[in-house]
Amino acid sequence: MFINEVCTLMCDDIRIENTNKLILIGLYTPNPANPIPIIGVRGLPLSIPSLTFFQLLDTDLTETRTFQARIEHLDTGRMAAPVLNGQIQFAPGRVPNLIKFTGISITKEGQYSMVLDISDHPVKFTSSFDVKLF
Incomplete structure (x- = not known):
């Protein structure tokens, strides 16, 4: 039994078309100088209405599991958004997996991580991003 992260993308929002295709809005992309996405801001504190994470997970499971997801500042451990609880239906x-956070409060520059903790799985999946003043 395994669950592996194939990729995680961060964007402002995700919409689902009538044809079940996904539309990723405001995709944050890394660049050669910095391998993780950057949110550039003019000042702090900052309130972000939503951040959405699109994940592809590879598995051999056929079951539903619960998960918790959070966004935290790496240096301080402070949560930037309420913890999300949800379920994911696995099939081989x-x-x-779509995770949408709302009401994000950024009070400090630095590196943040979205951490996904799936029940009964030993590995927490982490996706990082930087917040920098410009």
Whole structure:
């Protein structure tokens, strides 16, 4: 039994078309100088209405599991958004997982992480991003 992270993308929002195709809005992309996405801001504190994470997970499981997801500042451990609780339905192969945070409060520059903790799984999946003043 395994669950592996194939990729995680961070964007402002995700919409689902009538044809079940996903539209990723405001995709944050890394660049060669910095391998993790950067949110550039003019000042702090900052309130972000939403951040959405699109994940592809690879698994051999056929079951539903609960998860918790959080966004935290790496240096301080301070939560930037309420902890999300949800469920994910696994089926063998690639499984998409959408996690949408609302009411994000950024009070400090630095590196943040979205941490996904799936029940009964020993590994926490982490996706990082930087917040920098410009």
